[in-house]
Amino acid sequence: MTPDEAMVYSHISASGREGIWTKTIKAKTNLHQHVVSRCLKNLENQSFIKVIKSVKFPQRKIYMLYHLTPSIEVTGGPWFTDSELDTDFISTLLIVVWKFVAKKSYPTLKYRAGKQCSFALANEFGLPGVKEIAEFISRAGITDVELNLSDVRSLCDVLCYEERIEKMKNGCYKATWQSVLETSHSGLTGGGDEDGAGGDGLDDKVFNINDCYRVLQTAGTGADEEEDDDRERLYLDAYVSQ
Secondary structure (H helix, E strand, O other), rough: HHHHHHHHHHHHHHHHHOEEEHHHHHHHHHHHHHHHHHHHHHHHHHOOEEEEOOOOOOOOOOEEEEOOOOOHHHHHHEEEEEEEEEEHHHHHHHHHHHHHHHHHHOOOOOOOOOOOOOOOOOOOOOOOOHHHHHHHHHHHHOOOOOOOOHHHHHHHHHHHOOOEEEOOOOEEHHHHHHEEHHHHHHHHOOOOOOOOOOOOOHHHOOOOOOOOOOOEEEOOOOOHHHHHHHHHHEEOOHHOOO
């Protein structure tokens, strides 16, 4: 290692896991750009240093020691892949976390495509916290990316902001009932009856007592299909007008 290479190496070593920009190396060493480039190339060829990408400065060429791992400030943490925000990865994890919290919040709820979800009794005692959610993600093997508690808490914060879950006083999380209804209707819950069949198209709307055309099916006995269809329906207008 030449004296110039040793000088360049010392500044790269001092930068630690943050790395150092080539222009900063030139300014600190006061070497000509051609000399700096030659030193960097030789050190890189000998596996003393390596080039890394920074999410803060994607256009800059940053060097750090070969054996070091870039800091989260440089890589952006688990939410970045190749210095770019991985929106698909984040969206998938948000769905996974919401489903886990929803099942813990309403353990007796069954999702059926095309059927109006009746209000399910909420579970106030077995609600998960950040630690339980993180353990579930790790145990389920959903991703090879290691998520710490801070990462999982960030996912929960996003879901709270979207009003899909809410944070309780004890620090645990509970799915909002509105998010359960919206998600079941959009098909994100996996949808479908257990036998794979869809539900009645009439029942895929949220029931409103003011909708006079909304009816309850009763057992029909008429011979004529159209007349029988009318007799099979119990209209709610009578109840509304009382």
